[in-house]
Amino acid sequence: MTFDISSIQIPSNPGIYLMKDSANKIIYIGKAKNLKKRVKSYFLKNQNYKTQKLVENIIDIEFVLTDNESEAFLLESNMIKKYRPRFNIELKDQQRYTYLRISNEKFPRLLVARRTRDG
Numbered sequence: 001m002t003f004d005i006s007s008i009q010i011p012s013n014p015g016i017y018l019m020k021d022s023a024n025k026i027i028y029i030g031k032a033k034n035l036k037k038r039v040k041s042y043f044l045k046n047q048n049y050k051t052q053k054l055v056e057n058i059i060d061i062e063f064v065l066t067d068n069e070s071e072a073f074l075l076e077s078n079m080i081k082k083y084r085p086r087f088n089i090e091l092k093d094q095q096r097y098t099y100l101r102i103s104n105e106k107f108p109r110l111l112v113a114r115r116t117r118d119g
Contacts, residue, residue, distance in 0.1 A: 031076040
């Protein structure tokens with residue numbers, strides 16, 4: 001039995017989604033600029049094998065809204081490291097930490113970076 005996506009109300013805001021299995025365990029964490037579009041895309045026909053298996057195991061989906069896509073990116077990274085869902089392949093290896101970088105400009109900007117640079 002597959003999850004009925006029409007049974008839940010999905011916000012169009014940016015944020016993250018937590019997909020859970022029958023044991024209420026988080027099996028996948030993702031981010032989106034528009035949660036409604038992204039989550040519905042999992043339930044389309046002709047998905048790859050991994051996505052088909054993921055969808056077969058979904059029993060519930062939770063949403064955490066953020067103010068923007070950058071916040072969603074950071075939250076997703078931290079949640080994957082904390083819960084280590086089995087369908088999230090990237091970020092589990094602990095080698096791709098997300099960093100905040102301050103630009104070297106007259107008016108510094110705060111940027112999201114995957115790698116650090118010396119100097």
